[in-house]
Amino acid sequence: MIKKLNNLSRDEGRLFFKKEDLGCKLDYVDSSIESFNNSIYKPKHENRKIKEFKGKLYIKEEVDDTKEIIESLQKRSQIGVDNYQKEANEWLNKNINEVKGEEKISAIKKGFSNSHIFMIYGSAGVGKTTLMNMFAEIFKDESALCLSVTNSSVQNLRSKISNDNFDFMTIESFINSGPTNPSLSLILIDECSMVSNKDMASILSKLTDDTIILMSGDTYQIESIEFGNWFKLGQNFLKDDCYVNLTENYRTSNCYLSNLWNTVRAANANMGSKENLIEAMLARYNFTSADVESILNKTSFNDDEIALCLNYDGLYGLNNINLLLQAQNNNRSYKFGDYIFKPNDPILFKANSYYKGMFYNNLKGKIIKIEQEENDIYFTISVDSKIEYSSNENVEILDFNDDYSIVKIKIENYQEKHYDDDSSSTTLIPFQLAYAISIHKAQGLEYDSVKIVITEESEENISYNIFYTAITRAKNNLKIYWDPEVQRRVIDRFKPKSPNDDVDTLIRLFPALKVE
Structure with a gap:
């Protein structure tokens, strides 16, 4: 029961809970809290105790930290x-x-x-x-x-x-x-x-x-x-x-997309007693598809498009989607250990302090040309950043304007075993394939077109905030691939998170916090 309270607090971002929220008999809640609090005997752990105020339970440490910050x-x-x-x-x-x-x-x-x-x-x-x-x-x-x-x-x-x-x-x-x-x-x-x-x-x-x-x-x-x-x-x-x-x-001039964002933000899930407003809007504006396999049709992709996934593995995990979409790129492939790159592949740069000040983590780019000379590799890449000069001997600036730069990167004496090494090195390929990426990695990025894959295997991982983050990566086009049953279950779990109850209870508990 104590673990459930901690999980509820973390997952819902709330401070105060009614005893009924825990889904247990009230006498069991009371006895569990008393037993837990009695088990805390060291003064330095006092803040872990569960307290009650006006019929609401709270974790002392979380309320104390919140009060201190405010x-x-x-x-x-x-x-x-x-x-x-x-x-x-x-x-x-x-x-x-x-x-x-x-x-x-x-x-x-x-x-x-x-x-x-x-x-x-x-x-x-x-x-x-x-x-x-x-x-x-x-x-x-x-x-x-x-x-x-x-x-x-x-x-x-x-x-x-x-x-x-x-x-x-x-x-x-x-x-x-x-x-x-x-x-x-x-x-x-x-x-x-x-x-x-x-x-x-x-x-x-x-x-x-x-x-x-x-x-x-x-x-x-x-x-x-x-x-x-x-x-x-x-x-x-x-x-x-x-x-x-x-x-x-x-971000977007697409009024339908903007309306969807506003609707999800409002989290007003009920339109009458029968129709879910979010689902109605997804259907009306053709933002959804049950044909998950169609995401693998590369002809429907544009130059600034991404597939967002929750899973890494499985048929519709990002690893497999990356490989299947890359297979539809007809340019010559270059194999580096277990990794394959082709001209015209979309990429995202990874953290590598050797390129600090030039290429930052999650910088978008596209491979233009790949050359191999013995153990060295040369990548010519278009990156979505203005880079006017290079102080790095392994990076040559070929062209730039306000929106992008063309750079040539030399990877010295490439070693397969170093690909996933996160240390600073001239032997590392500093980017990854990016036909598909995780929703968490996409935070802070934006694309002209976004395709989101939500399967039965991954639906439990879709929270309200993760869903909102995913749909707001799109500037113009959005398509969510999921079965109607998955869609219904995911949206049914969305719960608006109004801070008003916590605000009111905090002020009652600590009147001095109220703004006059």
Whole structure:
């Protein structure tokens, strides 16, 4: 029963639960909690206890961490940044034509005028990272650090924040690093919905009270693996000038796709008593197909298309789909150990510090040409990034413009056994085949066309947030391949996650948290 409470809290991102939520007899719930709490005898483990307030159960540690984070954010929101208003207005006067939408203009104006923190909320494609970069330009002379959860998201952030003087690292690296540089005055945190309460509390503990903190995220995308609700709750405990909700979407001009995203975000699953609104919209706009085999028809793919999978193995796992789609590429194949590449293959770069500053994890590309000379391999590749010069002797820049670059990469003395080695090396092929990738890896990426494969074997792994993340990778075309029965079961499991109950109960438990 205790394990079930922990799982519910983590999976649903909630703090407080009614006893009935546990699906056990009430007297069993009470006796189990009493027995569990009595088993905790060391003072240092007191925070693991299960507590009750106004008929609702909660895990003491999770509520204490949430309270600590909210109090820290509230404290930092009381005083504005010196000269911010003047510098923001000067930046706007010079760059007003580059700012799309009144939402961003308003956010920049209020930003840090009365607070040392600011939170950016919004769905995929509304320009959260663009707004972060605008703030970064205003604070261009500050000593700054940009944080995100994974190496992939850090590199994605690095590619979009244009200040070369800013440092970048993962949250784990920052938490485990030594004392914070006393000159650090600004910190940017991206993908905040994936940051656990434990990690956020650790981050705040390493910062001075006058550190400027800019946070961004989408509470509907993939969540933290550990318990993390601080970002979802944050705006409910802060003044209006401490956050912005961006709503205007720039990722897609397809109104049907945009309507689907909004419907899934709203999680309004009932249209009348018989029809599910999400299912109705999927059918009406032809976003679904039961013919899973048709995904293997390469003639239906365009140049910027991806298949998203949950499984790695099996007939419709990403490994097999990659091989089957590559087989329809009629160009000559080049075999490197167990791996095969062909000209015109889509690829994604992997983390490799040898190419740091040029190719970042999850950078999209396409192979143009492959050459072999004894043990060396030369790949000519089109990458979706502007690379003007190379300081790497094994990378030659052949051409570039604002949207892409043509590069030639030399892999020295290639060794098969090194392919999956994650160390820095000139002998590693720094990319992977990408006709198909996992939904988790796709976070932060976007494609003109997205095909999602959900089979009976993988349906249990599709949560509301994973589904939303997958469908918002598409800019124009979307197709979900699943059986009607699978579709029904998956959507039936979607549950809206409103923070209102937790907000109300937290305020009743800790009245001082309420924003006046």
